[in-house]
Amino acid sequence: MKKSRLLAFVLLSFALLSFAWVPATVSAHEHLLSPDRILTVAHRGASGYAPEHTLASYKLAKKMNADYLELDLQMTKDGHLIVMHDETVDRTTNGTGWVKDLTLAEIKQLDAGTWFNEANPDRQNAHYIGQRVLTLDEVLRYFGKRENYYIETKKPDLYPQMEEKLLAALKKHHLLGKHTRKGQVIIQSFSEDSLLKLQKLAPRLPKVQLLDRNQMTSITDDQLDFIKTYAVGVGPNFRALTPENVQQVRSHGLLLHPYTVNSEADMTRLLQYGVTGLFTNFPDVFNRVKASL
Template identity: 55%
Template structure:
């Protein structure tokens, strides 16, 4: 592909399907990711946790309670224990208007389950969650990606993006493979501000930032863009907010509604 068509070209606005098409289907399940792809999301976003026996699974929380019928910490359960859980019924109960009988009894997928399902037919935007709780998480992640030829020789640039709130986790990954595009996630409780020094530091290991969208303004976006960094705010679910952020110059965003964002980008 021409570089102008590259996924990482800042003029290519990325539709990042947050936990899959999680506005319509139970987050981090295969149907949620399949729907994201059908709705033309550019990336499926995957949060990683690690089981007691060292397997990487797709789950947002450190605990099983919210998105399965299990309880307790992921790190205290083996994969085979977690595979017995129902990761879909909670959604039907919480969102009766979106409920689907097919969601009942869905399994928690491992990262490898997801890669085996989609192969190279989609792009992956993967977050190392709580890396301080899971030593070795980064090595395992890179090994799986390498084994499946999603990174390294012959892989397409931008096929995988790795994101984290943890700078040490991103630095570790950068030291292992400097070719993987990394996004530094940022969480602001007040109006977002970023100094030139902070930006220069992030540029040493990352290709962009992912701030919470409510905290940023046009100046923030422009400052990031003038420094040649990508900016992917999270998690943007309303059309009006999507349009505003595109006007400000963001290069993509996370959304639970990849279909809505797809149309907003097309019409922009």
């Protein structure tokens, strides 16, 4: 009888320990937005090593263990969201023209990789030749729920319904809703109006207000209080940051993810200031710097 009770106790203890272990594993994912977690955001992918916003760049960022893939959105003439920083295709493809004036079929004919080899003779890779412009749908379908996404609505005033199309894509790929992991998708924008619109449409989706250098250097407590009503953080130009304004932002309970930081010296300095992550073209370098401190 005593042996049976002892066996029952051991089995119960093991079950409780096993149950306790599972939430600990889950919580590591759920705390992406913790102010104590320093995030590595791969700026346009690992764009220091591969052509920005291409599959090659995103796959390399994943290999380098970036916490987030950054996606900039533009919209084609026929209403498709594509992943591209500029409003024109001139800089990062062999084509010319405004994205809004080109159809997706026309953009899909363009080479989005050769330019990188020409601009970076020390980092040439034959695999980059012929890389294609990606749609938002293609990126989300390829990486799915295995990755985290930091998505920017670029120039939303040029693109009616951009926010609605973005949310529809997230829903399609099961990245929006009460059963999704908090912080798996973050939306950022320089457009306050775009973020406020998204706050109405998807209040549970974390948002970050981007700030240029002048906005950051002149930020007030009242402005930070207002930002906190619709956003979880700010993303300023890193050159505007000082120990004082970093602490000012942090004192309002906001995350702080500056852009775009590529030197080890700047990374170290900003970590010492107290930023909670940053955008970089070299996610492997920032991960190394984080590990060294």
